[in-house]
Amino acid sequence: MHWIILCIFSATCYSICAFIDNYNTDVLFKGKKPQAIKAINGYLYLIIATIIAVLFGIKSTPLPIILIALLSGLIASLASVPYYLALRSEEATTGAIFYQLIPVFCVFADIFLLGKPLTLHQALGFAIIMSAPFIIILSRRRKKAQKLEILAALFFLAYAFLISISNVIYAKIELQRPDTMTIFFWFTLGRALFDISTSTFMPSWRKRIKQVQKTHPLKIIIMASLTLGISCMADFVLRFAFNETNTSLATVISNTSELIITFVLGIILTLIWPSFGREKLNRHIIISHLIATIVVVVGIIITQS
Numbered sequence: 001m002h003w004i005i006l007c008i009f010s011a012t013c014y015s016i017c018a019f020i021d022n023y024n025t026d027v028l029f030k031g032k033k034p035q036a037i038k039a040i041n042g043y044l045y046l047i048i049a050t051i052i053a054v055l056f057g058i059k060s061t062p063l064p065i066i067l068i069a070l071l072s073g074l075i076a077s078l079a080s081v082p083y084y085l086a087l088r089s090e091e092a093t094t095g096a097i098f099y100q101l102i103p104v105f106c107v108f109a110d111i112f113l114l115g116k117p118l119t120l121h122q123a124l125g126f127a128i129i130m131s132a133p134f135i136i137i138l139s140r141r142r143k144k145a146q147k148l149e150i151l152a153a154l155f156f157l158a159y160a161f162l163i164s165i166s167n168v169i170y171a172k173i174e175l176q177r178p179d180t181m182t183i184f185f186w187f188t189l190g191r192a193l194f195d196i197s198t199s200t201f202m203p204s205w206r207k208r209i210k211q212v213q214k215t216h217p218l219k220i221i222i223m224a225s226l227t228l229g230i231s232c233m234a235d236f237v238l239r240f241a242f243n244e245t246n247t248s249l250a251t252v253i254s255n256t257s258e259l260i261i262t263f264v265l266g267i268i269l270t271l272i273w274p275s276f277g278r279e280k281l282n283r284h285i286i287i288s289h290l291i292a293t294i295v296v297v298v299g300i301i302i303t304q305s
Contacts (some may be wrong), residue, residue: 006241007241013233022227023223024220033208034085035205035213036088036204038080038198038199038205039209042191042195044228045195049189052188056182065068068169071169072191075163076187077196102163102164135291184236215248241253256297256300259296262280
């Protein structure tokens with residue numbers, strides 16, 4: 001059962017990254033085109049892929065598997081665009097609740113791509129999990145806040161859908177038992193290629209990142225390097241967990257852990273380090289987040305019963 005430890009470790013890394021991304025979006029980019037950070041991310045992913053190649057070597061792999069691994073990386077990188085857009089109006093703890101939709105999409109992707117059956121418990125549990133984001137939306141008292149919440153929800157839904165597709169595609173490769181580090185190299189290279197190509201053809205992104213670099217020249221590099229290093233480690237560890245169990249179960253455990261860890265970290269960081277916590281800690285919001293968290297946990301328990 002060591003795969004559970006891997007899932008929890010991965011979840012902790014993702015949680016830390018969420019707060020760093022929130023900081024980058026709100027403080028460094030001030031909510032204006034935060035996805036422009038991909039102009040830096042592409043080259044950082046390329047460096048990470050190079051390090052993997054130097055340290056572990058690249059073993060001979062059939063071309064179809066290479067292309068699928070690249071595709072998985074491309075889709076994962078594409079998912080970060082709506083992710084950054086959602087963070088413009090949302091906090092990390094709210095995002096963690098929406099991430100619980102990822103295992104839901106993973107199961108449906110398994111059904112359509114791998115032909116796996118959907119059980120009654122899974123269907124009921126998923127329906128309960130999918131109700132959690134609506135609790136957050138309806139908890140907003142002002143209509144303007146609700147509209148922003150709905151827009152962020154749509155972005156988070158797009159992110160969850162794309163990430164789940166990427167995870168299932170990657171898991172399909174793992175079924176053939178290729179060399180783990182080689183496949184992770186191609187996956188990381190896919191992310192690098194997407195980020196570099198999109199930032200090249202998006203002049204508004206290049207303009208925005210130059211503006212941020214002028215005001216925070218060293219900080220933006222440090223923050224981007226830190227979050228990518230931690231997220232790549234989380235990706236790598238989670239994919240080892242995929243080897244030990246099915247994709248949906250590993251994703252559920254990781255996301256549930258991330259939900260709880262992010263909720264606790266959000267409160268702690270906001271109290272002792274407001275620049276990174278940045279959570280709205282009034283009683284109404286805390287209660288709505290707590291209810292949504294409980295609903296998600298109940299849904300997850302039902303899916304695994």
